[in-house]
Amino acid sequence: MDDQNKNLILATALSFLVILVWFILFPPPEQSNAPQDTAITTSQGTxxxxxxxxxxxxxxxxxxxxxxxxxxxxxxxxxxxxxxxxxxxxxxxxxxxxxxxxxxxxxxxxxxxxxxxxxxxxxxxxxxxxxxxxxxxxxxxxxxxxxxxxxxxxxxxxxxxxxxxxxxxxxxxxxxxxxxxxxxxxxxxxxxxxxxxxxxxxxxxxxxxxxxxxxxxxxxxxxxxxxxxxxxxxxxxxxxxxxxxxxxxxxxxxxxxxxxxxxxxxxxxxxxxxxxxxxxxxxxxxxxxxxxxxxxxxxxxxxxxxxxxxxxxxxxxxxxxxxxxxxxxxxxxxxxxxxxxxxxxxxxxxxxxxxxxWGWFFFLTKPIFWLLHQLHGLIGNMGWAIIGLTLIIKAIVFPLALKSYVSMAKMKELQPQMEALKEAAGDDRQKLQQGMMELYKKEKVNPAAGCLPILLQIPIFFSLYKVIFVTIELRHAPWFGPFQDLSMPDPTSIMNLFGLMPWSGPEAGSLAATILIGILPLLLGISMWLQQKLNPAPTDPTQAMIFAWMPWVFMFMLGSFASGLVVYWIANNTITFTQQYIIMRSHGYKPDVFGNIKSGFKRTPKDEKK
Known part of the structure; x- marks a missing residue:
């Protein structure tokens, strides 16, 4: 397994773990900073x-x-x-x-x-x-x-x-x-x-x-x-x-x-x-x-x-x-x-x-809401304002993303040399690690750079979730078609042909709504899956299975969230895919997206399973 895949798995696992812990185990602390009960000794006015x-x-x-x-x-x-x-x-x-x-x-x-x-x-x-x-x-x-x-x-x-x-x-x-x-x-x-x-x-x-x-x-x-x-x-x-x-x-x-x-x-x-x-x-x-x-x-x-x-x-x-x-x-x-x-x-x-x-990340939620509010005033539609907000956030973090994607492209270029180091080191893991560190130092590559954009998205995701959930400006805020309240989960499902039929889908929060997800969570899963296909699947079966399930786990996990947040995540994934594809191609690595998709559907021959 190369270090790039290690980093991606680590970053994805950390993201999933942080979201899970934050939403289930650690609610924000309740502030109660009351002063001591002291008598008032001053007076104002005659x-x-x-x-x-x-x-x-x-x-x-x-x-x-x-x-x-x-x-x-x-x-x-x-x-x-x-x-x-x-x-x-x-x-x-x-x-x-x-x-x-x-x-x-x-x-x-x-x-x-x-x-x-x-x-x-x-x-x-x-x-x-x-x-x-x-x-x-x-x-x-x-x-x-x-x-x-x-x-x-x-x-x-x-x-x-x-x-x-x-x-x-x-x-x-x-x-x-x-x-x-x-x-x-x-x-x-x-x-x-x-x-x-x-x-x-x-x-x-x-x-x-x-x-x-x-x-x-x-x-x-x-x-x-x-x-x-x-x-x-x-x-x-x-x-x-x-x-x-x-x-x-x-x-x-x-x-x-x-x-x-x-x-x-x-x-x-x-x-x-x-x-x-x-x-x-x-x-x-x-x-x-x-x-x-x-x-x-x-x-x-x-x-x-x-x-x-x-x-x-x-x-x-x-x-x-x-x-x-x-x-x-x-x-x-x-x-x-x-x-x-x-x-x-x-x-x-x-x-x-x-x-x-405003929550824990008030230093992020306040400016994020201010920007979203201004965009809504200009555009007049909260759904498109969320997409505009995503574009601006991606532009702000682009310098960091650029370094990350360039590092990932260089890691791909070093793949033949890394394979040679693995063959030379054999079972000596210490020798392999030393050789890789020397290679990274020589080529000026940071193997951890690929984790940074994903980790940076965590507080931004939490802050935007808070903004969408608590602010009244998102209450009953429409986008288009069936999406008339971006503070609520996606109202579409297969039951109403993803909003094409006039009747409502399953009740929000019910088991049916969790299973029969709407069109937005489905697009979220597809966008994560396509982003994953920029790189070949790991050769290790366990890693490959984790990668294969990850988009669909997130799809169902985020399916019950406010639809405005899912809109942000879809837009973020789409922009990230486009940025990464263009930057990797500009540095000599041509992602074979369709080839990776095709190889993911290939069945392993029976003699290779033994």
Whole structure:
């Protein structure tokens, strides 16, 4: 066996092994780099004090619990939410934003598919809502501040829309008036301004808070609709003064700071910037306090009521008699669109683009997605954009590939000398290795150069897989014909004559779909097989068998992957074949592709099998 075949087998085996290990044994680690629970000691602005780490938090938790226990009145007044991209309403009972749907997104590709529902009120199967309130400080009790069962009054506005904010008001019997002014932009960002007017004769203290509550379905089960795929983060996502924390829902359930009382939490102390919320595959909600002021954020799980909770508690505000104090925070509730989130980051939301799950190879996934996004903007079709991306990636790594293919051509030229060394060395393997090393040194050939392009493809493959799987821009992205969602596996199979018939193929993920593969995985296997035929089959029977099966193993293994990734792999193989064929011919070696294919079908004579 010559060293070139050794290198190719080694590189192929390593590629297969890495893919297998990465996808089965080693999911990406879950980041949870929470700072120590230290008290906030700074303050911003006149009349604002550092919050008590326990009292406001307890009040916020009680508010969420009360909201969960409440039976939502069927006749509770509501304020409509209507923007070009959002529809829904908020309940005046507690002032909760608890009905929200995304007009631009459907649950499936069916013509009659419903639009995606993000938030839902208490009492629905998947309750999910935002709640704002005040934790009472010195001189106040829980009845002096608005709670989750307080019925607010609309004092300004009718329908919440772009440029038409709504103000809710509530006054207690002791001279305090609380107001919530809610505005929304043209995308997915709400701005909530909380204010308190003190008409009493004594100063009062209170801490504003915001809560995102998501009801679960049991301690040992995850929320409805979650993908639960190990390369995808679903759960709490938080930015704490530049440090990203990601905590899966199952791990939020493990937090326990008060055993027996049902209170569980992961606490962060933010000195000046940050945000916290829940992220799913394509959708997200986050609470975003204004930068420059310290605040406390927490991820909690109420094991009695099965509620996941993310909250922010801002510094306690002391309001003098006759004065009004206010604070503004933002609420994102929508789709994780790269351009939209990047715009919010450019407008001051710290590292907001990291709310998208870029994975281990973020240094590759971010630029790869950026390039793919730009190509899609130019071409207008995601399938052709993926092929264009493949061409650019191959052009970038071409210098390395050139060296590899030149080295492989030189190795072929040295084949007669290597055979002579084998005959001269006989069974002396050490002598053979020394002779080959001297030959390589003399001819300036690197036998390992052939492995480099294949090994380089591994992180690129992983990164592109991540991009195609996690980014919403690939969701329901069409190419042509039957390929209307490049984030899903190939929908064709022999059952629908590879997309020529109008009916669908086997259900994605089923055994039938794994066996009755579509046209894209089939083309992938053929492209790998043709690339293999640039070189004669190894003389060793074991090696020949491995080479013979390798394309078809990969064909079935990658057949259940997103069709966009298979498109990339087919394009990559086709370009690689063309490059290698041209370069090898230009250096004197003429690959006999058809001869190698023909020889692969020859049967070994019976007398040679003995």
């Amino acid at each position: 009349g604002i004090q550092a919050p008590d780490a326990a009292a406001p938090a307890a009040a916020a938790g009680d508010a969420a619990a009360a909201a969960a226990d409440a039976t939502v009145k069927a006749d509770a007044p509501r304020v409509a939410i209507d923007t070009p991209r959002l529809s829904g309403s908020m309940s005046l009972l507690g002032g909760r934003i608890d009905e929200l749907s995304l007009k631009d997104y459907r649950v499936s590709l069916d013509d009659d598919a419903e639009i995606v529902e993000l938030l839902a009120p208490t009492g629905s199967p998947s309750a999910y809502y935002a709640l704002y309130g005040w934790a009472p400080g010195s001189g106040l009790s829980a009845t002096d501040v608005p709670g989750p069962l307080t019925e607010w009054t609309v004092t300004e506005g009718e329908t919440l829309g772009v440029g038409t904010p709504v103000t809710l008001s509530w006054s207690n019997e002791n001279g305090l008036t609380f107001r919530n002014t809610i505005a929304v932009d043209e995308d997915f960002m709400f701005t909530v301004t909380q204010s308190v007017e003190n008409t009493t004769t004594a100063p009062i203290s209170a801490a504003p808070y915001g809560i995102l509550a998501r009801h679960g379905i049991g301690e040992d089960a995850d929320l409805p609709g979650l993908k639960n795929f190990f390369i995808l983060h679903e759960g709490v996502v938080a930015m704490n003064d530049g440090t990203l924390s990601e905590i899966k829902y199952k791990d939020v359930r493990k937090f326990d700071i008060d055993p027996g009382e049902g209170a569980q939490a992961e606490v962060f102390q933010n000195k000046s910037e940050g945000w916290i919320g829940f992220t799913d595959h394509y959708w997200m909600t986050t609470l975003i306090p204004d930068a420059g002021s310290p605040f406390r954020s927490a991820a909690k799980y109420d094991d009695r009521r099965k509620i996941y909770q993310a909250e922010t508690v801002l510094p306690t505000m002391t309001v003098a008699p006759g004065e009004t104090a206010q604070v503004s925070t933002r609420l994102f509730a929508g789709a994780k669109e790269w351009e939209t989130i990047r715009a919010y980051q450019n407008n001051g939301v710290q590292k907001y683009i990291d709310s998208i799950d």
